[in-house]
Amino acid sequence: MDLDKTTHTASAEAYEIIDIGGSRVGQSCRKALDEQFFQHRTGRCPFVDDMLMSSDAGLAQWSDLNRLPNYYQTSEEITLLEKHGAAIAAHILPGCSIIDLGSADTRKIKPLLDHIESRACAVTYYSVDLSRPSLASGLAKLATQYRHIKLVGLWGTFDDALEYCKSIASPRFLMSLGSMIGNDRWDDSIRNLTAWASLVGPEDAFLMGIDSHFDPDKIWASYHDEGGVFERFLRTGMAYTNDVLGVEWWRDSDWTLGGEFREKPLVHAFVFTAVRDVVCPAAGISFKAGDRIECYEGHKYTLDEMDKQFAVCGLKRIGRWKSPDGDIYEHLLAKADSV
Numbered sequence: 001m002d003l004d005k006t007t008h009t010a011s012a013e014a015y016e017i018i019d020i021g022g023s024r025v026g027q028s029c030r031k032a033l034d035e036q037f038f039q040h041r042t043g044r045c046p047f048v049d050d051m052l053m054s055s056d057a058g059l060a061q062w063s064d065l066n067r068l069p070n071y072y073q074t075s076e077e078i079t080l081l082e083k084h085g086a087a088i089a090a091h092i093l094p095g096c097s098i099i100d101l102g103s104a105d106t107r108k109i110k111p112l113l114d115h116i117e118s119r120a121c122a123v124t125y126y127s128v129d130l131s132r133p134s135l136a137s138g139l140a141k142l143a144t145q146y147r148h149i150k151l152v153g154l155w156g157t158f159d160d161a162l163e164y165c166k167s168i169a170s171p172r173f174l175m176s177l178g179s180m181i182g183n184d185r186w187d188d189s190i191r192n193l194t195a196w197a198s199l200v201g202p203e204d205a206f207l208m209g210i211d212s213h214f215d216p217d218k219i220w221a222s223y224h225d226e227g228g229v230f231e232r233f234l235r236t237g238m239a240y241t242n243d244v245l246g247v248e249w250w251r252d253s254d255w256t257l258g259g260e261f262r263e264k265p266l267v268h269a270f271v272f273t274a275v276r277d278v279v280c281p282a283a284g285i286s287f288k289a290g291d292r293i294e295c296y297e298g299h300k301y302t303l304d305e306m307d308k309q310f311a312v313c314g315l316k317r318i319g320r321w322k323s324p325d326g327d328i329y330e331h332l333l334a335k336a337d338s339v
């Protein structure tokens with residue numbers, strides 16, 4: 001692979017960012033739109049992948065959104081990692097490569113890295129993200145705090161990261177915090193997790209943060225803040241489809257936003273509904289008033305359902321920790337046939 005590397009070594013700031021496919025993120029987003037928005041599956045309405053919500057502008061808004069008082073998904077997982085960070089970090093040994101899938105502003109990972117640093121344990125922290133500015137600002141913050149942790153940004157998609165991680169030697173400690181993996185429709189979750197499980201060798205581990213809340217009021221309040229921060233974030237994602245498609249087809253005033261629950265499993269989905277006909281021949285887009293676009297689904301699986309996912313994907317659970325404030329869990333996984 002011919003990869004573009006940028007190294008930042010100014011004073012205390014030392015990290016590098018490797019372009020593992022990030023400069024082609026627009027094409028990856030286009031592919032996701034082709035597969036789920038234009039050629040959506042029978043019985044499903046057009047769906048916009050979470051990748052579209054993670055533009056540079058979208059992730060800048062994400063940092064505000066995850067600090068909203070009712071957005072328990074971030075605050076409870078941080079509390080969990082603060083409380084159980086030492087026990088989790090005990091599985092990370094010197095020489096380990098930590099790979100954080102979808103790191104965003106790196107706020108969550110800090111309690112774990114603090115424990116590792118306090119043991120003077122030399123490791124490399126790879127943070128994977130779609131947005132280069134988000135990677136750079138997250139790593140710059142971490143770089144001022146750690147002496148024993150080498151910091152590397154992997155700029156690209158999860159598919160790019162899966163390929164790149166084959167070149168990173170074991171022991172590897174993979175992390176999917178914030179229900180990034182295992183939080184899709186069942187078949188999609190199994191397909192994604194199986195792909196990552198194929199990377200997990202006998203010396204590796206995989207930490208998965210999963211939201212197993214089932215209280216509709218708490219979930220609803222987390223996604224529907226009064227100030228409309230979440231709505232602005234999603235609308236920024238929809239506007240980004242204009243950049244990806246190269247056509248100004250999306251106009252905020254054409255669409256209203258709502259949310260809905262589905263059952264078995266419990267899913268919260270956001271739904272944009274057209275308030276008038278929306279037609280853009282240049283993009284191959286034609287909606288009637290009342291047509292829907294779905295995005296940003298949150299699937300809430302039980303602990304048993306998660307264990308089933310792990311088993312189907314060739315993984316076994318070797319540890320589990322719960323948030324003191326709610327039902328956010330970290331599941332620690334190993335290859336199923338390892339001792």
Ligand SMILES: C[S@@+](CC[C@H](N)C(=O)[O-])C[C@H]1O[C@@H](n2cnc3c(N)ncnc32)[C@H](O)[C@@H]1O
Nearest residue numbers: 051054102103104129130131156157158177178
């Ligand atoms: C909602 S934020 C969650 C961040 C963090 N893991 C947490 O728990 O707070 C989603 C992050 O995943 C990244 N992301 C989403 N889809 C991705 C994909 N297909 N490939 C790479 N990164 C992705 C986004 O860039 C963003 O940083």
